[in-house]
Amino acid sequence: MTLTSALNSAKSSLATAALQTNVTSRNIAGAYDSSYSRKIANVVTNLDGTGYVASVTRATNSALQTKVWGATSSAAASSALSTGLDQISQTIGKSTDARSVSSQIAGLNTALLTAAASPNSPSSLQDVLRAAQDLASALNDATTSVQGIRKEADSNMAASVAKINDLLAQFKSVNDAIVRGSTSNTDITDQLDARDRILTSLSQEVGISVVVGPDNGMSIYTDSGVALFDKDPRQVTFKPTSAFSAGTTGGAVFIDGVDVTSQSSNMGIKSGNLFGLAQLRDDVAVQYQKQLDETARGLINAFAESDQSSSGGPTQAGLFTWSGAPGIPPASITDGLAGSISIAASVDPARGGNLNLLRDGGISDPGNPDYVYNSAGTASYSARLQGLVDNLSGNQTFNSAAGINTSGSVSTFATSSAAWLEGLRKNASDKADQQSTIRDSATQALTSATGVNMDDELSRMLDIEHSYQASAKLISAIDQMFTVLFQAIG
Amino acid sequence: MANTISGLAGSEAMRTAIQKIQLQLAKGQKELASGTIADEGLTLGSKVGQAFSLSNQQSQLTAILETNKLASTRMQALQTSMTSIMSSAKDFSTQLMASRSSTENASNIATQAKTLLASFEGILNTSVSGEYIFAGENSSVKPVASYFSTPASAAQQAIDASFQATFGFPPGDPQAKNISQADMQSFLDNQFQSAFDAANWSATTSSASDTPIKSRISPNESVDTSVTANEPAMRKLAMAYTMVAGLGVDQMNSGAYQATMEKAISMIGEAVSDLTSAQAKVGYAQQRVSAANDRMTLQSNMLESSLGDLVGVDYNEVTMRIQSLTTQMEMAYTVTGRIQKLSLLNFL
Numbered sequence: 001m002t003l004t005s006a007l008n009s010a011k012s013s014l015a016t017a018a019l020q021t022n023v024t025s026r027n028i029a030g031a032y033d034s035s036y037s038r039k040i041a042n043v044v045t046n047l048d049g050t051g052y053v054a055s056v057t058r059a060t061n062s063a064l065q066t067k068v069w070g071a072t073s074s075a076a077a078s079s080a081l082s083t084g085l086d087q088i089s090q091t092i093g094k095s096t097d098a099r100s101v102s103s104q105i106a107g108l109n110t111a112l113l114t115a116a117a118s119p120n121s122p123s124s125l126q127d128v129l130r131a132a133q134d135l136a137s138a139l140n141d142a143t144t145s146v147q148g149i150r151k152e153a154d155s156n157m158a159a160s161v162a163k164i165n166d167l168l169a170q171f172k173s174v175n176d177a178i179v180r181g182s183t184s185n186t187d188i189t190d191q192l193d194a195r196d197r198i199l200t201s202l203s204q205e206v207g208i209s210v211v212v213g214p215d216n217g218m219s220i221y222t223d224s225g226v227a228l229f230d231k232d233p234r235q236v237t238f239k240p241t242s243a244f245s246a247g248t249t250g251g252a253v254f255i256d257g258v259d260v261t262s263q264s265s266n267m268g269i270k271s272g273n274l275f276g277l278a279q280l281r282d283d284v285a286v287q288y289q290k291q292l293d294e295t296a297r298g299l300i301n302a303f304a305e306s307d308q309s310s311s312g313g314p315t316q317a318g319l320f321t322w323s324g325a326p327g328i329p330p331a332s333i334t335d336g337l338a339g340s341i342s343i344a345a346s347v348d349p350a351r352g353g354n355l356n357l358l359r360d361g362g363i364s365d366p367g368n369p370d371y372v373y374n375s376a377g378t379a380s381y382s383a384r385l386q387g388l389v390d391n392l393s394g395n396q397t398f399n400s401a402a403g404i405n406t407s408g409s410v411s412t413f414a415t416s417s418a419a420w421l422e423g424l425r426k427n428a429s430d431k432a433d434q435q436s437t438i439r440d441s442a443t444q445a446l447t448s449a450t451g452v453n454m455d456d457e458l459s460r461m462l463d464i465e466h467s468y469q470a471s472a473k474l475i476s477a478i479d480q481m482f483t484v485l486f487q488a489i490g
Numbered sequence: 491m492a493n494t495i496s497g498l499a500g501s502e503a504m505r506t507a508i509q510k511i512q513l514q515l516a517k518g519q520k521e522l523a524s525g526t527i528a529d530e531g532l533t534l535g536s537k538v539g540q541a542f543s544l545s546n547q548q549s550q551l552t553a554i555l556e557t558n559k560l561a562s563t564r565m566q567a568l569q570t571s572m573t574s575i576m577s578s579a580k581d582f583s584t585q586l587m588a589s590r591s592s593t594e595n596a597s598n599i600a601t602q603a604k605t606l607l608a609s610f611e612g613i614l615n616t617s618v619s620g621e622y623i624f625a626g627e628n629s630s631v632k633p634v635a636s637y638f639s640t641p642a643s644a645a646q647q648a649i650d651a652s653f654q655a656t657f658g659f660p661p662g663d664p665q666a667k668n669i670s671q672a673d674m675q676s677f678l679d680n681q682f683q684s685a686f687d688a689a690n691w692s693a694t695t696s697s698a699s700d701t702p703i704k705s706r707i708s709p710n711e712s713v714d715t716s717v718t719a720n721e722p723a724m725r726k727l728a729m730a731y732t733m734v735a736g737l738g739v740d741q742m743n744s745g746a747y748q749a750t751m752e753k754a755i756s757m758i759g760e761a762v763s764d765l766t767s768a769q770a771k772v773g774y775a776q777q778r779v780s781a782a783n784d785r786m787t788l789q790s791n792m793l794e795s796s797l798g799d800l801v802g803v804d805y806n807e808v809t810m811r812i813q814s815l816t817t818q819m820e821m822a823y824t825v826t827g828r829i830q831k832l833s834l835l836n837f838l
Binding site for chain 1: 545
């Protein structure tokens, strides 16, 4: 061992310490960046005893990382659905406030009962009219908001698709840099972090699975197995729909030409924001709209007027009417009926109608005596009003496509519809809570494993400082020894 | 390295914990203020249908309880009116019995009958809050027309004409003293009586509807809650008053006079018994309304308590919850502060 080789060792130690300091300060800088993973300087000792930093790697845990992505996708899907359902449930409100269609039907029932007890009182008939108008506008408003929610989901899907395309383009450049860096053996840890960050964003939008190649290049597939990225990004396309009404079918999202959001598609994605939005737009909101339409049909039926003479005329729409009046709607689901249901003008004094037709009948065809129930025209005739109360609670048949009970009164139907929606909402919300808890704990576990501990880094810094001090001391000692040697020689 | 925890993970954990507690606190405060659970749909899920149907049923019961008050008022008025009709009819019948054999009181009795007829018509035309209670369904029209009016009422014209046709002179004519008891009896039993049968009564005097008012007194129960002016009792009583007041009894001989009195007494007797059964019918309806009210009040209370069980909150529980959440929150803040200080940086 010569003094020179000791000097070399000390010098290499200084160089290593400088590199280690660099890594530690990078770690400290990234301590509070959630996508930053702790960097590790791998020190190797040469055969001659000198040390050097052979490579910089990062703390990683691919199992946890995959779990985080999966949980992020599931949480995003349930959260998108749950948010949409929260919005739809605004049309329902509480059982004690009169916002929902179900409560409005109860309100109309109450008004009818009061009017039946004093049919000669214009104010009680006016109350019936007002309650009926409130009910019709509750159905109209519910339709508007459900279709508005579908439109919003559609726009969000477009935004999501744009984001996916953007992320895939970013992914391409980062992935290429990683492949290049791997072959030239340079420090690619920051690029790897960036790539993970992009994937986390991507998993927010759509469920993914990844495959890493031998050159560290990565391919991305959706959770249904459609390739999103393989050497190059695949085109994700979506055509937004400009306006939604009941019965409008929204466009599907295509990845590389494969339909991934239609319910009929066998390559349909199963998680991610995009999935939740598609579910909201194409399934839940559509189903709820059908229930609203059937409620509207039930109401038109309950208030329909039959021919009171023996001439066998058809049953006609009464107080509640629709675009296809004077007939009543067919038993099949009429899309958007809840949006077009309205109060007959012939009974509304504000539009030149006669309020007494509520009591007497003949709303459907004023002037035609065949549809008048109160043929004597007496002021306290209550049989028609009583009949309407009975009709409201009477059994009707509802279309099974609405997905809830097919038989029952219109008021039970409306209540079941509210129950159906709130049931879904509770499920979605519970699931969203659960999934976000899983995501949070997976993220927590991942950041615990790969993140930076300040104390750890600081104590490491002390170590480096000490080793630097020692090496510097060593160099000055060797220097003194050389000086002494040279003086002795000199 | 598996045993270290990154700084970010530590502070993130605290942050999410605080966020959750804050959400819970906001929910608790909302519940405390409203007395009901903060978000029915989210808490009850599909059971929300139950809450809706309970609340809907309750509003129906409240409405019926309210309308039953109307029916009760009407029936109370009916009972009072019928009682007063009956008592004056009974008094009059007593008087008729006392003076049936002698004509000396005849003009006095006729005047009294005229007054009683007018007051009887007045009672039948009683209205309660704009509704004629004896009019049946046709409640907006005054049910009976006054018999003695100028010009003469349709009923009076018809009776005068049939009197003239039978005897050859109008009622009150001095020739009436020649009418025999048998002729008078036959006139009263046939021509006169038929003027008060249902069809003629409706044609000349009454515009009441035969259909009584039907009220729904509970969700599945309806009863007739009115008596109309077309009831036999009313027609018989009108007939009795009219024959004494309008046939000129003061001009009759004692035979014809007696025949009229006998007929009037028997008609009043029948009317009183018919009125009693009408009163009993209304009384029965009243009783059913009150029974239905009791039942529905009970049911409504039950519904309210079930609804309370479903959507109400226990104030004690909520207060306790808020208290423990507040404590938890304070602890979280303290711990965060402590951890912040606990860095190697502060000790180097």
